[in-house]
Amino acid sequence: MAANTQDTAIRTSRLARAAIYAVLLVFVIYYLLPLFVMVVNSVKTLDEIRGGNMLSLPQIFTIEPWLKAWGTAQIGVSPTGLKPFFANSLAMVVPAVVIATLLGALNGYVLTKWRFRGHDLVFGMMLLACFIPFQIVLIPMATVLGKIGLAGTTPGLVLVHVVYGLGFTTLFFRNYYEAFPTELVKAAQMDGAGFFKIFYRILIPSSGPIIVVTVIWQFTNVWNDFLFGASFADFDSMPMTVALNNLVSSSTGVKEYNVHFAGAIMAALPTLVVYVVSGRYFVRGLMAGAVKG
Amino acid sequence: MSFLEIDNIVKHFGSVEVLKGVSITLEEGGFLVLVGPSGCGKSTLLNTIAGLESITAGEIRINGRRVNELHPSKRDIAMVFQSYALYPNMTVAQNITFSMEMRGVPKPERDKAVQEVGRLLQIEPLLKRKPSQLSGGQRQRVAMGRALVRDPQVFLFDEPLSNLDAKLRVDMRTEIKRLHQSMGTTVVYVTHDQIEAMTLASSIAVMRDGEVQQFGTPSEIYNDPVNIFVADFMGSPAMNLIQGRIRSDGGALAVALDRDGAEPLTLAVNGAGEGLNGLNGREVIFGIRPEAITDAEGADRTAKNVIQTECAVEVVEPAGADTFVVTRLGGREVIARMRSDTAVDAGSLAPFAFNMDKAVFFDPATEQRIA
Ligand SMILES: Nc1ncnc2c1ncn2[C@@H]1O[C@H](COP(=O)(O)OP(=O)(O)OP(=O)(O)O)[C@@H](O)[C@H]1O
Ligand SMILES: [Mg+2]
Numbered sequence: 089m090a091a092n093t094q095d096t097a098i099r100t101s102r103l104a105r106a107a108i109y110a111v112l113l114v115f116v117i118y119y120l121l122p123l124f125v126m127v128v129n130s131v132k133t134l135d136e137i138r139g140g141n142m143l144s145l146p147q148i149f150t151i152e153p154w155l156k157a158w159g160t161a162q163i164g165v166s167p168t169g170l171k172p173f174f175a176n177s178l179a180m181v182v183p184a185v186v187i188a189t190l191l192g193a194l195n196g197y198v199l200t201k202w203r204f205r206g207h208d209l210v211f212g213m214m215l216l217a218c219f220i221p222f223q224i225v226l227i228p229m230a231t232v233l234g235k236i237g238l239a240g241t242t243p244g245l246v247l248v249h250v251v252y253g254l255g256f257t258t259l260f261f262r263n264y265y266e267a268f269p270t271e272l273v274k275a276a277q278m279d280g281a282g283f284f285k286i287f288y289r290i291l292i293p294s295s296g297p298i299i300v301v302t303v304i305w306q307f308t309n310v311w312n313d314f315l316f317g318a319s320f321a322d323f324d325s326m327p328m329t330v331a332l333n334n335l336v337s338s339s340t341g342v343k344e345y346n347v348h349f350a351g352a353i354m355a356a357l358p359t360l361v362v363y364v365v366s367g368r369y370f371v372r373g374l375m376a377g378a379v380k381g
Numbered sequence: 382m383s384f385l386e387i388d389n390i391v392k393h394f395g396s397v398e399v400l401k402g403v404s405i406t407l408e409e410g411g412f413l414v415l416v417g418p419s420g421c422g423k424s425t426l427l428n429t430i431a432g433l434e435s436i437t438a439g440e441i442r443i444n445g446r447r448v449n450e451l452h453p454s455k456r457d458i459a460m461v462f463q464s465y466a467l468y469p470n471m472t473v474a475q476n477i478t479f480s481m482e483m484r485g486v487p488k489p490e491r492d493k494a495v496q497e498v499g500r501l502l503q504i505e506p507l508l509k510r511k512p513s514q515l516s517g518g519q520r521q522r523v524a525m526g527r528a529l530v531r532d533p534q535v536f537l538f539d540e541p542l543s544n545l546d547a548k549l550r551v552d553m554r555t556e557i558k559r560l561h562q563s564m565g566t567t568v569v570y571v572t573h574d575q576i577e578a579m580t581l582a583s584s585i586a587v588m589r590d591g592e593v594q595q596f597g598t599p600s601e602i603y604n605d606p607v608n609i610f611v612a613d614f615m616g617s618p619a620m621n622l623i624q625g626r627i628r629s630d631g632g633a634l635a636v637a638l639d640r641d642g643a644e645p646l647t648l649a650v651n652g653a654g655e656g657l658n659g660l661n662g663r664e665v666i667f668g669i670r671p672e673a674i675t676d677a678e679g680a681d682r683t684a685k686n687v688i689q690t691e692c693a694v695e696v697v698e699p700a701g702a703d704t705f706v707v708t709r710l711g712g713r714e715v716i717a718r719m720r721s722d723t724a725v726d727a728g729s730l731a732p733f734a735f736n737m738d739k740a741v742f743f744d745p746a747t748e749q750r751i752a
Contacts, residue, residue: 269464269466271462271464271466272466272467272468272469274428274431274433274453274462274466275460275462275466275468275527276468276479277433277452277453277454278431278433278453278454278458278459278460278480279454279479279480279483279527280454280480280483280484281454281479281483282454285483289468289479290468290470293470294469294470
């Protein structure tokens with residue numbers, strides 16, 4: 089009798105499982121289809137795209153569109169390809185991520201372990217910064233950048249992204265350090281360690297998961313940002329996203345879809361890499377925060 | 382002049398008063414043990430001495446110098462935290478030497494210190510591990526080690542042995558005593574363990590709700606408790622506290638204890654009776670420790686006032702070295718500590734010897750000692 093019910097339980101759960109997998113498979117295909125279309129069409133000749141089916145595999149495989157998108161395609165007025173803008177994006181994203189993460193960690197450390205009168209208020213205001221829409225800050229930000237002489241430069245963009253990201257990075261680290269035992273800080277104080285020694289000898293080495301979460305978050309946001317890039321960058325500091333838009337929208341004559349596809353994949357690749365490399369830490373980090381917090 | 386002076390300190394957490402005017406003094410090289418129920422403010426007091434919590438009022442002096450405003454790292458104090466507070470990212474060895482590293486002690490010297498402490502605390506095989514790979518007792522010993530590598534003015538220990546097994550705890554207790562004798566460093570030590578308190582302390586402070594109830598030598602605390610709380614708190618099994626009445630038969634004072642189905646038991650009070658004069662007929666709490674109630678042969682031969690009498694035995698609990706015999710007086714269970722080979726049976730009458738030299742009396746209303 090008991091064995092019997094168990095048997096049906098397993099069978100129904102198998103059925104349910106099959107259904108779940110089927111649904112998941114549909115979703116996977118749904119999400120992967122655009123990527124598939126992009127990849128497939130980025131290695132076809134233009135003739136083949138025009139004449140054929142978007143979903144079919146290439147008859148003649150060519151990497152010509154990739155080379156063109158990277159090195160010779162017309163971006164705005166000059167035929168530079170996306171290469172210089174990829175470099176611009178890197179030069180913007182690396183400092184923006186490093187600085188925002190470090191400052192966020194420092195803020196979280198002070199807001200939890202070196203509390204001062206009004207720390208709640210300060211934190212509340214930083215949280216509020218997370219909810220300010222991009223559009224609102226555009227004009228004041230442009231004014232400020234102009235005043236301090238950073239308008240149209242990569243450092244200017246770094247500054248914008250650091251300021252904008254700080255609310256989130258602070259939130260992440262504050263919540264993580266809130267659960268970090270304060271007695272460790274006290275013990276380190278008694279051992280003779282000062283403010284910064286405690287920070288980089290005790291807290292930072294224990295912050296692996298939250299650092300990964302913050303880096304992924306900040307990297308994705310900064311890399312994918314279009315509005316700030318379009319508003320504050322010159323031609324010399326233009327990030328990848330804006331350049332891609334120029335490639336796609338401003339090229340004269342025939343629309344080279346294969347080149348556009350290749351360029352779009354290039355623009356998306358770094359975030360993809362970051363996710364694949366550290367994605368499992370991302371999940372783990374979120375979990376760790378959830379359980380401890 | 383005392384070495385560590387805690388002068389009427391008050392500590393508020395928000396609106397809650399956690400320490401309500403604590404005053405304690407300790408001579409150099411002294412060993413102060415803080416005891417008291419959970420939540421009475423022992424850890425808070427340690428934290429204020431260490432400088433990790435600010436104090437609302439009062440003054441703390443170490444070696445004659447006011448340290449209220451002094452940063453924890455400048456007070457030259459080493460502390461073992463109740464929660465160990467080991468650095469999770471460092472190995473045991475790194476944990477132990479972190480303070481030396483911060484003070485710029487060269488590596489060879491640090492390595493030597495780690496080896497010494499490791500041997501002392503029996504954690505040599507663990508030195509390369511991370512704290513997460515240790516058991517509770519091992520972590521506690523590492524926390525001890527972190528304090529012991531330093532040579533501070535004062536050691537603060539917050540229940541450093543509470544997680545060890547019985548044998549290791551006895552070993553470590555002896556080790557701490559030996560260390561204290563050889564180093565001669567002043568120690569403040571929190572424990573819930575009665576034996577630890579009695580064996581280690583040069584003075585004990587019994588705390589309750591943020592106040593010191595009694596501060597004195599272990600023998601004062603044990604033999605001369607100032608109130609019922611202290612009497613009840615120290616000692617295991619606890620002191621018998623029995624409702625009774627004072628009687629005066631032509632000048633000779635006695636205490637009468639009710640018994641079920643029998644005449645009240647009347648015990649003459651001699652010597653100790655000063656404070657009882659003029660209390661004829663008053664209710665009192667009569668306190669006597671289990672070891673002061675024995676079988677007739679087991680009575681203390683040097684005691685001046687031993688009263689023998691027969692009592693009804695309710696329960697007999699052999700405990701190896703002793704046998705605890707329970708009778709009922711004044712409506713409460715009274716425990717007597719008899720020799721292990723005493724032949725008594727539950728439900729029968731047996732001879733009990735009360736050592737009245739050790740008797741103490743409390744006022745039932747104020748709970749304060751009256752004699
Ligand atoms: N940061 C704090 N904020 C508010 N109240 C606190 C804080 N720390 C401790 N308390 C309160 O102060 C009182 C004393 O705490 P403390 O930790 O000193 O007790 P304890 O005697 O060490 O107890 P135990 O034996 O359980 O360790 C407790 O009632 C506790 O709730
Ligand atoms: Mg405590």
